[in-house]
Amino acid sequence: MLYFIEQCLNGVQLGMLLFLLAAGLTLVFGIMDLVNLAHGSLYMLGAYFAATVAALTGSFVIALVVAVAASLLSGMVLEVIAIRRLYGRDHLDHVLGTFGLILFFNELVRLIWGGGGLSLSLPPEMLTAVEIVPGVYYPLYRLVIILASLAVAGLLYVVVMRTRLGMLIRAGASNREMVGALGVNIKLLYTLVFGLGAALAGFAGVMQAPILTVEIGMGENILILAFVVIIIGGIGSIRGAFLASIIVGLIDTVGRAFLPDLLNHVLSANAAVTMGPALSSMSMYILMAAVLVLRPEGLFPAASR
Amino acid sequence: MTTSVDPALTPSLDVAPKRRLTPRAAFTVALLLVLAFLPLYATLTGDAFVLTLFTRVIILAIGAVSLNLIMGYGGMVSFGHAAYLGIGGYAVGILAKEGIASGFIQWPVAIAASALYALAVGALSLRTRGVYFIMITLAFAQMAYYVTIGLDRYGGDDGLPIRQRSQFGGLIDLTNKTAFYYLCFVLLLVCIYLIWRIVNSRFGLVVQGARVNDRRMRAIGFPTPRYKLVCFVIAGAMCGLAGALLANHTNFISPAMMHWTRSGDLIVMVVLGGLGSLFGPLIGTATFILLQEALSRVTQYPDLFLGPLLLLVALYVHGGIQGLLEGRRE
Numbered sequence: 001m002l003y004f005i006e007q008c009l010n011g012v013q014l015g016m017l018l019f020l021l022a023a024g025l026t027l028v029f030g031i032m033d034l035v036n037l038a039h040g041s042l043y044m045l046g047a048y049f050a051a052t053v054a055a056l057t058g059s060f061v062i063a064l065v066v067a068v069a070a071s072l073l074s075g076m077v078l079e080v081i082a083i084r085r086l087y088g089r090d091h092l093d094h095v096l097g098t099f100g101l102i103l104f105f106n107e108l109v110r111l112i113w114g115g116g117g118l119s120l121s122l123p124p125e126m127l128t129a130v131e132i133v134p135g136v137y138y139p140l141y142r143l144v145i146i147l148a149s150l151a152v153a154g155l156l157y158v159v160v161m162r163t164r165l166g167m168l169i170r171a172g173a174s175n176r177e178m179v180g181a182l183g184v185n186i187k188l189l190y191t192l193v194f195g196l197g198a199a200l201a202g203f204a205g206v207m208q209a210p211i212l213t214v215e216i217g218m219g220e221n222i223l224i225l226a227f228v229v230i231i232i233g234g235i236g237s238i239r240g241a242f243l244a245s246i247i248v249g250l251i252d253t254v255g256r257a258f259l260p261d262l263l264n265h266v267l268s269a270n271a272a273v274t275m276g277p278a279l280s281s282m283s284m285y286i287l288m289a290a291v292l293v294l295r296p297e298g299l300f301p302a303a304s305r
Numbered sequence: 306m307t308t309s310v311d312p313a314l315t316p317s318l319d320v321a322p323k324r325r326l327t328p329r330a331a332f333t334v335a336l337l338l339v340l341a342f343l344p345l346y347a348t349l350t351g352d353a354f355v356l357t358l359f360t361r362v363i364i365l366a367i368g369a370v371s372l373n374l375i376m377g378y379g380g381m382v383s384f385g386h387a388a389y390l391g392i393g394g395y396a397v398g399i400l401a402k403e404g405i406a407s408g409f410i411q412w413p414v415a416i417a418a419s420a421l422y423a424l425a426v427g428a429l430s431l432r433t434r435g436v437y438f439i440m441i442t443l444a445f446a447q448m449a450y451y452v453t454i455g456l457d458r459y460g461g462d463d464g465l466p467i468r469q470r471s472q473f474g475g476l477i478d479l480t481n482k483t484a485f486y487y488l489c490f491v492l493l494l495v496c497i498y499l500i501w502r503i504v505n506s507r508f509g510l511v512v513q514g515a516r517v518n519d520r521r522m523r524a525i526g527f528p529t530p531r532y533k534l535v536c537f538v539i540a541g542a543m544c545g546l547a548g549a550l551l552a553n554h555t556n557f558i559s560p561a562m563m564h565w566t567r568s569g570d571l572i573v574m575v576v577l578g579g580l581g582s583l584f585g586p587l588i589g590t591a592t593f594i595l596l597q598e599a600l601s602r603v604t605q606y607p608d609l610f611l612g613p614l615l616l617l618v619a620l621y622v623h624g625g626i627q628g629l630l631e632g633r634r635e
Binding site: 029035037085092094095096098099101103104105107108110111220224228270275278279281285286292293 | 376382384429430432433435436437439440441443444445447448451452454455457565566569572573576580606607608609611612613614615616618619620
């Protein structure tokens with residue numbers, strides 16, 4: 001039971017991380033109708049920025065702030081230079097163009113930081129575990145990730161639902177042409193939205209960096225998971241992305257932890273050990289395929305559509 | 306739909322069939338001639354590497370032409386096409402490991418397994434369209450990827466070396482590089498011929514019609530989902546053959562064969578060469594692989610140039626290299 005709680009928390013933590021990526025992806029997808037495969041590259045860049053700044057200053061907080069700001073800036077520059085030219089084009093052009101950007105960013109990172117990968121170490125006070133329920137200790141840093149991501153999710157909700165910028169974002173999602181016709185600087189709005197998505201991705205990269213190594217291609221597999229999340233949640237729906245992130249995070253983590261045991265009852269021990277992780281990795285894709293076939297608009301579609 | 310339809314007509318509708326040698330046709334013929342005489346050059350210069358490199362080009366070109374059949378002619382953007390390369394490869398690898406080395410068994414199994422998988426994936430994915438189709442094909446390819454990672458007996462994550470290439474009872478020796486090269490080349494030509502026949506048949510016209518306007522095709526009485534599904538299965542089977550060849554070429558199979566970036570590579574090859582053109586995917590595959598190879602000789606960071614190039618192609622080149630040869634620009 002204690003193990004179960006721990007695994008659930010791990011699942012929520014992964015889900016929160018996925019949400020940070022998926023939120024930006026679903027905004028860009030919903031508003032600009034852009035399939036952005038290079039979103040994972042911004043996640044990677046965020047992690048590299050943070051690792052570099054942390055090595056220079058020795059402060060995790062400074063690294064976090066600088067990395068998020070740098071990701072925001074990189075995203076906006078990228079949008080102005082390249083991405084904005086892809087709007088209104090065929091999805092196939094998006095796939096080709098942003099696939100090219102992945103190659104470019106991976107190589108750029110290799111040029112600047114080398115191929116070896118970096119690590120980002122946490123301040124020592126983060127390395128402790130806290131007792132969440134009597135008898136259950138959980139790493140403090142993972143709790144921090146959950147809480148920080150929740151705070152960011154809350155902030156995002158306030159920005160999107162309660163501010164003028166958010167109103168424009170929502171308006172842009174439901175009818176682009178009309179917003180432009182009403183005199184809103186739609187180009188600037190798109191740049192801001194893309195930058196916001198990049199900053200969220202960068203933030204996710206920084207938060208995840210101390211747990212995993214910072215390496216080239218780190219954004220590629222998690223990007224696909226983020227796509228799975230926005231398809232399950234419904235394209236363009238931040239609420240959907242939030243709920244689907246937690247579902248996917250829980251399925252992946254809890255499945256990985258318990259499927260081998262469950263399979264043990266059905267299969268031989270050896271087969272269960274190898275089948276378990278494979279099956280739990282597949283489970284979210286099975287869920288996504290099921291959602292696409294049965295409820296193509298997603299489980300929690302955006303209300304405006 | 307009154308006159309017969311040239312395949313070149315389908316992507317743009319502004320190319321009238323011409324009798325004289327266009328730059329595009331000349332380029333295609335030149336490329337085919339180079340490919341046909343390449344082993345001669347390799348033997349004369351003793352450059353075995355160039356033959357290995359071009360064998361790879363040709364095998365991946367089979368994958369690319371099969372993807373072009375559904376993506377270029379059928380409008381089905383599959384982002385999971387590398388799965389068939391993997392399934393074809395694993396069919397050969399698994400049978401070889403279990404002691405069945407005969408190519409007469411291995412290759413039909415590779416093709417049938419890929420076709421079966423394509424049938425399942427197509428039946429579910431073709432209910433969706435647009436970006437959802439892109440994502441669901443990707444999802445199925447990821448599933449196949451994770452299944453192979455779980456195959457501990459067959460190497461799991463690390464992959465599986467193939468100790469013996471497919472045996473054809475003395476008919477052809479696949480360890481002979483030249484023989485293997487020509488076999489791949491002939492199979493590529495057969496695939497291109499088949500696709501030419503398909504896109505010019507009534508069946509192919511229905512599929513292309515469904516790409517242009519699916520609703521209208523259904524309104525005039527064609528059950529387009531069925532047509533598309535058959536087309537999807539044919540493409541999968543063809544790519545499964547490419548997978549079987551690839552496994553024989555590298556003597557090795559691993560889940561990395563079907564990583565989603567490999568599917569991305571295939572899309573790049575098709576679009577780079579020219580979507581919906583008969584020889585475009587071959588040109589695109591050759592360009593992509595040779596460019597990678599050339600760039601990696603002059604710089605340590607080839608993708609620094611290749612990446613932006615792809616972006617530029619996506620932005621400014623319509624119809625890929627084939628389109629450029631036509632002199633159409635946008």
